[in-house]
Amino acid sequence: MHGLYVHIPFCMRKCGYCDFASTDRWNSEDLAAYMGALAGEISRRGHEAGESLSSLYVGGGTPTVLTPALWEELFGAIHRQYSLDPDAEITVEANPGTLNEEGLRHLRLLGVNRLSLGVQSFDDRELAAMGRIHTGSQARQMVRLAAQAGFANLSIDLMQGVPEQTEDSFRSSLSEAAGLPLTHVSVYELKIEPDTAFFTRQQQGRLDLPADGVLSGMDGLREQILGEAGFGRYEISNYARPGQESRHNLLYWRNRMYTGVGLAACSRVPGKRITNTTDMVEYIRAHRDNRLPDALVEPVDRAMALEEELFLGLRLQEGIRAKDLQERHGVDLFAQYAGPIRQMTDEGLLSISGEGICLTRRGMDWANRVMTAFMR
Numbered sequence: 093m094h095g096l097y098v099h100i101p102f103c104m105r106k107c108g109y110c111d112f113a114s115t116d117r118w119n120s121e122d123l124a125a126y127m128g129a130l131a132g133e134i135s136r137r138g139h140e141a142g143e144s145l146s147s148l149y150v151g152g153g154t155p156t157v158l159t160p161a162l163w164e165e166l167f168g169a170i171h172r173q174y175s176l177d178p179d180a181e182i183t184v185e186a187n188p189g190t191l192n193e194e195g196l197r198h199l200r201l202l203g204v205n206r207l208s209l210g211v212q213s214f215d216d217r218e219l220a221a222m223g224r225i226h227t228g229s230q231a232r233q234m235v236r237l238a239a240q241a242g243f244a245n246l247s248i249d250l251m252q253g254v255p256e257q258t259e260d261s262f263r264s265s266l267s268e269a270a271g272l273p274l275t276h277v278s279v280y281e282l283k284i285e286p287d288t289a290f291f292t293r294q295q296q297g298r299l300d301l302p303a304d305g306v307l308s309g310m311d312g313l314r315e316q317i318l319g320e321a322g323f324g325r326y327e328i329s330n331y332a333r334p335g336q337e338s339r340h341n342l343l344y345w346r347n348r349m350y351t352g353v354g355l356a357a358c359s360r361v362p363g364k365r366i367t368n369t370t371d372m373v374e375y376i377r378a379h380r381d382n383r384l385p386d387a388l389v390e391p392v393d394r395a396m397a398l399e400e401e402l403f404l405g406l407r408l409q410e411g412i413r414a415k416d417l418q419e420r421h422g423v424d425l426f427a428q429y430a431g432p433i434r435q436m437t438d439e440g441l442l443s444i445s446g447e448g449i450c451l452t453r454r455g456m457d458w459a460n461r462v463m464t465a466f467m468r
């Protein structure tokens with residue numbers, strides 16, 4: 093199994109909380125130069141997979157700023173370099189403010205079979221406070237149009253703990269999600285990152301966020317509303333209908349191999365992790381010089397690979413299976429980690445099944461504490 097991630101770092105407007113590698117300062121020439129460099133990187137990295145792709149994920153940024161011609165070129169470059177499994181999951185991230193029926197039809201024709209919509213909220217006050225370019229009604233409409241266009245596998249992102257949000261408004265966004273033809277919902281808690289507009293406002297005392305008590309109430313709401321609507325929590329922040337878990341993201345959490353192309357993209361290939369430059373000028377220069385845009389190549393030895401597998405696997409509801417750890421790393425889970433397993437089960441944060449270990453419902457809210465215990 094190998095996945096390919098493609099990063100499109102352009103947005104219509106920078107959201108107040110966003111520290112992703114994305115910019116709203118670009119024109120059609122920048123876009124063309126970047127897409128040329130991206131196609132070059134795809135062809136230079138093609139050998140890393142060594143097998144056909146089980147998943148392709150085009151994320152950003154806002155990939156749906158691409159014109160139909162640029163989409164054709166991108167998929168042409170990918171198909172020249174990689175073969176895809178017949179049932180490969182092909183996801184595109186979309187911003188509800190940048191897509192229409194024609195765009196949806198075109199994505200379907202390209203073979204895209206999963207859409208991930210950056211909805212964030214259905215509440216107009218919250219959306220405006222976050223700096224999003226769409227309204228709640230545009231988001232609702234986009235989900236319906238995507239379903240009509242044949243996207244049977246549809247995901248949205250929601251955010252928790254954002255300015256203007258109350259328990260009621262969060263409940264209402266979750267209920268809207270539960271009533272739409274979705275297969276997957278990601279719910280991310282707002283984190284204030286440096287170099288964002290929210291960070292500056294917080295430093296100036298101008299950012300009003302929901303109080304801690306309100307936030308903890310929200311955790312219970314998402315479990316209840318999404319659970320009752322048939323979505324299972326399969327990862328700390330992710331809920332899916334049975335069998336509709338994100339196969340691409342499962343590659344990350346199961347510590348499998350993937351190639352990332354584009355600005356700031358990461359690859360995990362046997363024995364190393366590669367991180368691309370975050371500097372757009374350098375990214376395009378690397379292409380012109382006929383070299384890869386690597387900024388960092390880190391060797392990953394056996395001990396690091398084991399640590400990664402524990403750290404990532406604990407995020408998943410399925411947890412870590414002793415048999416997998418034995419086969420992949422030659423490690424006896426219950427012998428090597430007897431101390432943290434005992435401590436975390438005593439605290440009610442971890443449970444032991446016949447096959448391995450996983451976080452309890454409470455453990456999902458205290459995941460960092462559990463992970464730290466295993467890393468000591």
Ligand code: SF4
Nearest residue numbers: 103106107110114153
């Ligand atoms: S649309 Fe997404 S990537 Fe772009 S600025 Fe907003 S949050 Fe960041």
